[in-house]
Amino acid sequence: MSSDPSMRVSPATLTRTYKDAINALNTLQSNFASIEATKKLGPNVDKNKLSINEVYEYTRRLGYKPADFNRLNLIHVTGTKGKGSTCAFTESILQQYRNTSTSNSNSITKIGLFTSPHLKTVRERLRINGSPIDETKFAKYFFEVWDTLSTTESDPEEFPTLQPSSQVKPMYFKYLTILSFHVFMSEGVDTAIYEVGVGGTYDSTNIIDQPTVCAISSLGIDHTFMLGTTIESITWNKTGIFKKGSPAFISSQREYPQAIGIAQERAKELGVSSLTVVNANDILPQSVKLGLAGDFQRENAALAVEIAATHLKKLGVLSDVNLKELPEKFLTGLANTKWDGRCQVINDESKQIEWFIDGAHTLESINVGSTWFKDVSSKKSGTRVLLFNQQNRENATDLLAKLYKISVESEGGAPFDHVIFTTNVTWSSGYNADLVSLNTSKEQVDKLIIQKELSEAWKNLEQDIGRTTPSHIFADIESGVKFVDSIEGPVQVFVCGSLHLVGGLLVVFDGKEE
Known part of the structure; x- marks a missing residue:
């Protein structure tokens, strides 16, 4: 199947509205066909592994390979709390370096941000250059994915949970994740920031092949039914976003310092190029103004500074960043950050x-x-x-x-x-x-x-x-x-x-x- 998005447009797409898309999306919250297919699996099947493999399969049916997404220059962020704020700080900093001219290959022209959950509209989960995509584009891309998944097949032996292929659709979050890749690829995004939904290792976002940088915000005990009841098991799962050859950062983990050692072991195991523990006091003087309220946001802002600096150097936008004396654009980005619903x-x-x-x-x-x-x-x-x-x-x-x-x-x-x-x-x-x-x-x-x-x-x-x-x-x-x-x-x-x-x-x- 062609990876050219224009080849996947259905004529019916042009007649269906944003409201139609939302109504279809809401059916995936309690996707009966998908749930029933999963129930039929035996107790010895690793459902977590199967779930992430389904994301690979769905994107294949859309015409993509994981390596295709590398041109998005992906940033991947997980954590228990603060990961959304970290993504918001990172986006705001990178916005200061966005260049509307495409003549310079070492530049950022379009920044995509995928986060969850949304507050007022589902379109908030799919932002480009700081704004949710509009209703018309959401409907267009939504039904491109919907129609393609309705008319393509999966191997019934390899993917029994996707049978019959024309009826089984990804569950709500998984669908939006897959949609985000399609939207960002179609829109020519050249920097994409992805917030993990739950965990890391088996999260729907974790088909990212070669991120420019990975990061972990503050860890805690949450989603224990999926990640385990201990900080050790949760840290193991979160560090699953680490990729061979990519740099990684982790907040200082004041509440659970033992998570640092586990992350360091996992970094060696997964072959990251480096793992850096980020201490806010080493990067952000108290005088630095943040757009988000709460002293705890300094940890998220410091993590974002490291992420943005690494990303900009990776893309060749900056040759180096002096973290002891932050550039004016970094300070502006931190001060201008907005993230509704958090303090x-x-x-x-x-x-x-x-x-x-x-x-x-x-x-x-x-x-x-x-x-x-x-x-x-x-x-x-x-x-x-x-x-x-x-x-x-x-x-x-x-x-x-x-x-x-x-x-x-x-x-x-x-x-x-x-x-x-x-x-x-x-x-x-x-x-x-x-x-x-x-x-x-x-x-x-x-x-x-x-x-x-x-x-x-x-x-x-x-x-x-x-x-x-x-x-x-x-x-x-x-x-x-x-x-x-x-x-x-x-x-x-x-x-x-x-x-x-x-x-x-x-x-x-x-x-x-x-």
């Missing part, structure tokens, strides 16, 4: 409401986000409100307990005057199409089971201080926002627990109900 403050002056928003959803990130809120709100007066949800993790109450300990019990903390628990449903009328979630239990959402458990858990936490804060449960984010709007200001609202909650909140703020 973000939105001030609604007309209603005297300050929204402190962070998508923290792991114990480590809850620790960081809660500390940030405590620090920035401690000198403010007014009514304090918590808006929280975590629909997908079994340890939702543990996350809430960590938040309570830092925001309320620790020195400088203060009680909330109201606590609100909602689902991730956007509006009282239902989800926005881009935010539909079929991977959660509809019964749990409809019956507010987790929200009631969280409310009860909060009451139990407050028993020790003899306080009973009014607890409110709402079936959707819109209703929670309306309640906050009814409180007399000034009001400080801490929103956390889920990026899906944060994304829905930002959509409600936009007021564009479908």
Whole structure:
């Protein structure tokens, strides 16, 4: 099959809309055919290995070989927390070196960024030169992939889970990963930054053949059902993005220093050209301004500096970078970085409401986000409100307990005057199409089971201080926002627990109900 994207355009593509694409994409969240095919496999089949092999196969059916993607000049970033912010810092720095002229072969003209999850629109996952691709292009490329996978075949013996080939499609994240490669190749991207979804070794993004640089942000205990329950097993999986001959960087790992030794062993095993431990204090003076709030972002920014410097030297854009005295373009990139939903403050002056928003959803990130809120709100007066949800993790109450300990019990903390628990449903009328979630239990959402458990858990936490804060449960984010709007200001609202909650909140703020 030709790798020329123009050869794969179906005439029907021109008549199908972005909404059609989103409706088709949402069917892949609970892709019945794919799930049923996987169920038929025996217990001795390595499903993780099979899953990554399917990505190779799907891209082959699109006409690509892994080596084809090397012309994207790929940067690969994983971690437990901070990997998205690291990618955002890296993108912002590299934007300062983007050259719109193609006359110089040693230049960057188009920067692609693939991240997850999205907040308001799925197009956020596929950015070019800092902006999500538009709806028309998304629909065009989406159906090019869809139609090609619907009309090509896989060897039934080698890929039993892909049978029948015309019906079985990649699951949601896997499809978007495959789509991203097609989009970036078709659009002529010459620098692509890829954030790993989960883990590393078996993640859908890990078909990258020869990255210019790999990096690991802060590690922690998360996705244990896939990565194991120890920092050792998680580090082993994350370091799976290391590639022979490519340089690698890892943050200093203050919480789990033993991860450094494991990463060093894996670096030797996998043949990286070098592995460097990045300490923020060695690279970023306290005076350096960052576009993202929170002192912890210095670690992510320092990692991004190393990534960008290595990438620019690899491409010949810069002959060298003095990390002891950062170039002005690096400083500008760090200061201009934007990454919504992470330690973000939105001030609604007309209603005297300050929204402190962070998508923290792991114990480590809850620790960081809660500390940030405590620090920035401690000198403010007014009514304090918590808006929280975590629909997908079994340890939702543990996350809430960590938040309570830092925001309320620790020195400088203060009680909330109201606590609100909602689902991730956007509006009282239902989800926005881009935010539909079929991977959660509809019964749990409809019956507010987790929200009631969280409310009860909060009451139990407050028993020790003899306080009973009014607890409110709402079936959707819109209703929670309306309640906050009814409180007399000034009001400080801490929103956390889920990026899906944060994304829905930002959509409600936009007021564009479908």
